[in-house]
Amino acid sequence: MSLTQTNHVFASVTEQGLNTLLHATFTARPRYLNYGSSLFVKTTSVLATNMQPIPFPGVPGGIQWAVRFTIPTIDLFPPDAKSSTLPPGANQFTIKTSVTLTLGCMTFSAAPDNPTVQVSVNPIAFSLDVWARGELATTNAVVLQIDQVRMPQVLPGGLEQVLDCLIRMILQAAVSDAALPLTAISVGAFQLILQRGPLIDADQAEAWGDI
Amino acid sequence: MNLLDSRFLALGDCFAQRFSVAGAFTYRLVLGLALFPNAEATRGNAYPIEVNPATKGEKPTQQNVVVTFSEGSLVADPTSISIHEGDTVLWYTTDSSVTGFSVVGGNSSFHFDSTSITGDAYYTHVFGVPGDYPWSDANGSTLKGDVKVDPLPIHTRADSQRFLDAMKKANVVEVSDKGVHPHKLEIVVGQTVFWHFQKVPGVTVSVNPQPLPPG
Amino acid sequence: MPDITAAADESAATRLLGIAEAALGTQKSGPGTGSLGPFSASYSAQASFSGGAVNLKPPNIIELAGCNLAYSVSVSFTLDISKLLPQICIPPICILNFCTPQICLPYPPPITVPSVNIGDTVTFSADFHLNPHLVGPDWLIDVKINSIPQLRFGPGTAGALATIGGALVAAALAEGGVYGPALAVALGLLLAAIGVAGLEGFLGPILTPFVSRLTFTIYEQPQLYPAIPAAGPFDPVVDVTITALDAVVQATDKNELVITASIAG
Numbered sequence: 001m002s003l004t005q006t007n008h009v010f011a012s013v014t015e016q017g018l019n020t021l022l023h024a025t026f027t028a029r030p031r032y033l034n035y036g037s038s039l040f041v042k043t044t045s046v047l048a049t050n051m052q053p054i055p056f057p058g059v060p061g062g063i064q065w066a067v068r069f070t071i072p073t074i075d076l077f078p079p080d081a082k083s084s085t086l087p088p089g090a091n092q093f094t095i096k097t098s099v100t101l102t103l104g105c106m107t108f109s110a111a112p113d114n115p116t117v118q119v120s121v122n123p124i125a126f127s128l129d130v131w132a133r134g135e136l137a138t139t140n141a142v143v144l145q146i147d148q149v150r151m152p153q154v155l156p157g158g159l160e161q162v163l164d165c166l167i168r169m170i171l172q173a174a175v176s177d178a179a180l181p182l183t184a185i186s187v188g189a190f191q192l193i194l195q196r197g198p199l200i201d202a203d204q205a206e207a208w209g210d211i
Numbered sequence: 212m213n214l215l216d217s218r219f220l221a222l223g224d225c226f227a228q229r230f231s232v233a234g235a236f237t238y239r240l241v242l243g244l245a246l247f248p249n250a251e252a253t254r255g256n257a258y259p260i261e262v263n264p265a266t267k268g269e270k271p272t273q274q275n276v277v278v279t280f281s282e283g284s285l286v287a288d289p290t291s292i293s294i295h296e297g298d299t300v301l302w303y304t305t306d307s308s309v310t311g312f313s314v315v316g317g318n319s320s321f322h323f324d325s326t327s328i329t330g331d332a333y334y335t336h337v338f339g340v341p342g343d344y345p346w347s348d349a350n351g352s353t354l355k356g357d358v359k360v361d362p363l364p365i366h367t368r369a370d371s372q373r374f375l376d377a378m379k380k381a382n383v384v385e386v387s388d389k390g391v392h393p394h395k396l397e398i399v400v401g402q403t404v405f406w407h408f409q410k411v412p413g414v415t416v417s418v419n420p421q422p423l424p425p426g
Numbered sequence: 427m428p429d430i431t432a433a434a435d436e437s438a439a440t441r442l443l444g445i446a447e448a449a450l451g452t453q454k455s456g457p458g459t460g461s462l463g464p465f466s467a468s469y470s471a472q473a474s475f476s477g478g479a480v481n482l483k484p485p486n487i488i489e490l491a492g493c494n495l496a497y498s499v500s501v502s503f504t505l506d507i508s509k510l511l512p513q514i515c516i517p518p519i520c521i522l523n524f525c526t527p528q529i530c531l532p533y534p535p536p537i538t539v540p541s542v543n544i545g546d547t548v549t550f551s552a553d554f555h556l557n558p559h560l561v562g563p564d565w566l567i568d569v570k571i572n573s574i575p576q577l578r579f580g581p582g583t584a585g586a587l588a589t590i591g592g593a594l595v596a597a598a599l600a601e602g603g604v605y606g607p608a609l610a611v612a613l614g615l616l617l618a619a620i621g622v623a624g625l626e627g628f629l630g631p632i633l634t635p636f637v638s639r640l641t642f643t644i645y646e647q648p649q650l651y652p653a654i655p656a657a658g659p660f661d662p663v664v665d666v667t668i669t670a671l672d673a674v675v676q677a678t679d680k681n682e683l684v685i686t687a688s689i690a691g
Binding site (some may be wrong): 002003004008009010011012013014016019020021023024025027028029030032044045048049128179181182185186187188189190210211 | 427429431433435438490645653655660663667671678690
């Protein structure tokens with residue numbers, strides 16, 4: 001069977017190649033994985049993205065926070081042994097990362113001889129391993145679309161659901177910035193007009209179209 | 212080809228003078244427009260012509276003199292002529308670098324000058340370019356005429372042969388004290404016209420003649 | 427196993443080659459000299475390529491059938507009339523006892539006919555081989571001709587011959603003096619004898635160098651490949667290194683041009 005099948009051009013990238021591309025993307029643009037309000041990220045740079053604090057009555061300046069992911073690795077269908085927590089099904093991928101959530105914990109105190117409330121902020125954080133499963137989507141770039149997240153640490157039911165949803169939303173936003181142009185999966189051999197795919201099979205992502 | 216002007220002889224032109232009187236003559240070849248009224252007044256390139264008395268029963272003959280340009284001056288070949296009364300001397304050039312010369316000579320009793328032709332002389336010219344050539348006398352007489360030269364289109368070998376055959380035909384214009392005949396002449400390119408001069412007061416055949424500077 | 431695989435069938439490969447032909451632009455050669463029959467000529471030429479149908483042949487051959495080479499040649503001729511015509515001599519002409527001598531007319535100087543411009547399209551078919559290679563910091567995949575093809579001249583060659591004839595005859599009549607008309611006839615006869623075949627024989631060595639080393643480049647990317655271009659002051663370019671590149675023709679149910687690459691971060 002030909003590579004192009006009923007189309008005129010074909011392009012594919014292996015799981016290893018996709019990991020190389022993702023690693024290069026997040027190494028060149030680490031701010032896609034690092035977010036924080038002004039206490040933690042004063043201003044947006046290549047290294048991190050400045051976000052607004054969460055406004056709340058009685059919390060001067062809002063709640064300060066930060067989120068950081070490690071560079072994700074991807075497993076394309078069929079699943080490797082390492083993806084056993086959330087293995088990819090047909091036409092799916094699984095990515096593995098870890099997330100660190102940091103809170104600017106404020107404490108308020110008042111001295112007997114000083115009516116002004118003293119505010120001190122103490123960052124506290126925790127980290128979780130994250131597995132996420134999804135499919136490839138395209139507009140005019142290849143985007144990781146996450147459907148489901150799992151954190152293997154045992155958490156109380158309600159908290160797990162909240163964190164699953166929160167991390168899924170944040171992780172989706174983070175990996176969406178790492179959209180791969182279609183030319184990247186042909187290393188510039190031609191400008192691919194996508195007609196079919198991208199599909200995942202045999203540890204590679206494949207696309208068909210015309211030039 | 213060259214300009215139609217008997218004062219400037221070049222490739223395709225001839226000037227011929229008949230000598231009807233015996234005697235010793237000299238002539239000079241003059242390049243360009245410089246003129247000397249008396250040939251014997253100038254030394255240098257004076258060439259002799261010895262005209263001997265005619266021998267009874269002998270037909271008139273013709274001697275040709277070839278004029279070339281060598282080391283900055285005109286040279287005649289042969290350098291001396293010996294003829295009889297009634298014979299003709301013809302001057303011409305085969306040298307395309309000779310752009311215009313005249314022949315001036317004589318002795319105490321007879322003078323000849325290709326820039327002021329009097330009689331018993333011919334001027335011939337080969338017409339190489341089609342066109343209309345109205346000519347007149349640059350020395351001021353009323354003698355004039357017209358030569359119309361038609362092209363001869365050559366498309367085939369037969370046309371080429373017709374051209375070569377036409378070149379052999381002579382066309383004569385008689386110029387005398389009675390006038391010019393024919394006044395208008397029509398020929399084809401490559402042909403030669405002979406002007407035959409008899410009893411004329413020193414004339415030229417010139418197209419657009421400018422008067423000569425005073426002597 | 428390579429990280430990236432890209433494949434194009436014959437239809438796409440034809441279009442890729444068309445893009446490469448256009449990118450090659452107009453090639454120039456000359457000045458040079460040659461002979462068209464008895465005429466010596468100097469020339470300068472330019473050519474461009476277009477069209478052709480691609481047939482892919484494993485393991486690495488691209489056959490290009492019916493490629494068009496559009497040429498424009500500017501030719502200057504020198505006509506030495508002394509080598510083309512006998513000298514014209516006016517024979518002696520006589521009236522009674524008076525005869526003019528024979529006068530032979532000198533040849534005019536050689537006539538230069540500058541810049542006769544002729545142009546047309548020739549077609550050719552040839553096999554090319556794929557040549558992926560690194561040139562300095564760039565990866566290239568060249569499609570390089572295997573051997574010198576035969577050029578097929580079109581019906582426009584007869585028009586080119588007529589253009590040359592017209593220019594030579596006009597120059598002969600303008601500058602040939604009294605030899606002009608006869609020279610014009612001689613030129614017509616000579617060019618008719620030279621014919622289209624003769625003109626093709628003249629043009630062949632001029633045009634062949636354009637194809638003898640013909641190379642199209644169907645791929646050219648820096649080894650440090652910008653996978654994602656820069657998108658602002660906080661989003662620099664994302665580069666990967668293409669550590670290996672190959673190009674072959676694979677035959678299955680379709681013949682395909684297959685490009686493979688290995689990358690590193």
